[in-house]
Amino acid sequence: MDKPADSQRRDIHHPPREVEPSAEPSYLEHDRSLKGWLLTTDHKRIGILYLFTITFFFGIAAFAAAMMRADLTTPQGDLVISETYNKLFTIHGVLMVWFFLVPSIPAVLGNFLLPLMLGAKDVAFPRINLASWYVFVAAGLFTLYAMVAGGVDTGWTFYTPYSSTYSNGHVISMAMGIFIAGFSSIFTGVNFIATVHKMRAPGLTWGRLPLFVWSLYATSLVMVLATPVLAITMFLVMAERLFGVGIFDPALGGDPILFQHLFWFYSHPAVYIMILPGFGAISEIIATFSRQRVFGYSVVAFSSLAIAGLGFLVWGHHMFVSSQSVYAGLVFSLLSFLVAVPSAIKVFNWTVTMILGRVQFTTPLLYAVGFLGLFTIGGLTGLFLATLAVDVHVHDTYFVVAHFHYIMVGGMVMGYLGGLHLWWPKITGRMYHEWWGRIGATLIFIGFNLTFFPQFLLGYLGMPRRYHTYPEEFQFLNVMSTAGATILGLGYMLPLIYLIFSLWKGEKAPANPWRATGLEWTTPSPPPKHNFEKTPVVDREAYAYED
């Protein structure tokens, strides 16, 4: 660090930086024309474009989920036929994973905040940033086309040889969508890596970076190194369908396990693309509302990198029952346990931070606390699954479904919503209604647990995933789950309503409504086009709360 002594000078009170009202119009007012939005290279506007797009995809995917849950209230599944059911869970999984979870925090909040947090005018390559959004939209169109043209029934994992040979659906178009979406991820990753390395304000050393930036950095590394493998995998599936050659089809001399290796080599790291940015948002929320430096800052920062690195070594835990060798199984099991270590470190450090600080239970903090609980349950059940013998029992049951929803929906979506609330005043210049915010967060937490906890039990009792009928004795738990999903759905509607409402009726937000320390709070809300009047100079560590 530049001035190591500086961070220890606790006696000197740093008054919150005064924020001059900017002479420049804000990024929202700058050029209101449609062209001004669609051809913008402003990272803030691109973040907003992503916000609209992924909210749209989330809506469709959530609708598919609602249909499935409704279908599962009766053992015979009276609402849709089994084929439709298969198409529903495929589109749900594909849209949620590639078109919501992967881009949610990086592309929306990351795009908006990364340059602001670094004290930069923009990301390193603004035009590539815009291109990534267009690529993303094109990818979405392919996927939606596959959906309306008749749907795909393979599930989001596209296991071969079903997807490559037997399925009747529009696999090619959907695989194309995922293939293209990958490039959008890679562009974003490359851009963020260069931005974090090269666009930091003077004095903003690596040791002073906000933890959100660290987590985006680790995520970007995974995006850049894992996504291309998925792209080729999808390419091979498409080609196999088109030309009937058998890379993956054993009947033609191929190897379906090769597909699984390639797929999970991406998709396990991809679960960290989905959760690492959530970790970052949670760190910011907890520091802000505990008025406390995150305990063990550097350990938390490096654990993101450790997770990103280890994440590449554990893909085989998805293949314990795929006839991979026992020794491979053992190694993958062991390595999977290792990933739990940095994850647990984070959870402990957040908890200690809250204990040391003075906690204000605001809306974002409620989301963060929810995150801690749900992620812990998700992570612990991950350890069950990583245990070879247990996995043989619960593999491909609702236990797995519950596990990854606890991580991805309980973890990531809570992180995303918490982050959205934390930065909403900065993004829009308006305050949302705090009381409704708390109601929303609570409702989501209750609805979530009611939806997914019964699924652990169902899975343990032996209900397989991806079935649209089940024996009578599972009905009670399934009805509970559907009831929970209704509450959860309602919970998700609330933020949609009061956040939009706040745009017109919300109080005007000051530059720093939470009295937080990050650079993004030293510029007006909403920020002017070029973020800062003059480049800020950083002379203290992140989270230098002194009061």
Added chain:
Amino acid sequence: MGHLSQQVHEAYHDAPHEKRTGYLGMWAFLSSEILFFGAFFLAYTVIRSYHLEGFREAASELSLFWGTLNTAVLLVSSYLIAFGEKALEARKMKAGLWSWGCAAFLGVVFLAIKLYEYWEKAHKHHIPGLDFKAEDFEHPHSAELFQFLYFSMTGLHAFHLFVGICWIGGMVWWFRSRKGRVIQPTYVTCAALYWHFVDLVWVFLYPLLYLIRA
């Protein structure tokens, strides 16, 4: 003709800053590209291990002559790119643009030879999936898999090379049209890096597809 100079885009502090940022972005992108081809190399290795005989058989169908010539063509082009980059940096515009122009031309030569090889295969009805003449091989399934990998790996490489030709060609055209105005040195180096990367991929494809044979 334009020339390289220190004009800086507004997001950057100064020219070295802009330059280093550009390089870093390019390297990050290239590391992603390595894994892009890496997935193919893995698929090739696995499938080959099941189909040794057929792969040998099908590989010996490839023309060692054209493959070797193409390798030579690409290596020379890489040299020309490196030479041209140094020349442009030293403001020897004419030498730089000529060698880049020639490198792009060699890229076209490579693609022409590749197309000729594809045409030859089509002629012999060896295109997998479309009209594959199984009688020509003792292990038709394995041979077809080899052909498929051959076409997709060289096809992906050819696509990259095509992008490279447009990139380098576009730079040459752009230099000439920007009479006297300035050009970021980063653009030059990034284009060169990309070209070298594409050549490097070929250096792996060539032994894998052409040289390992019966």
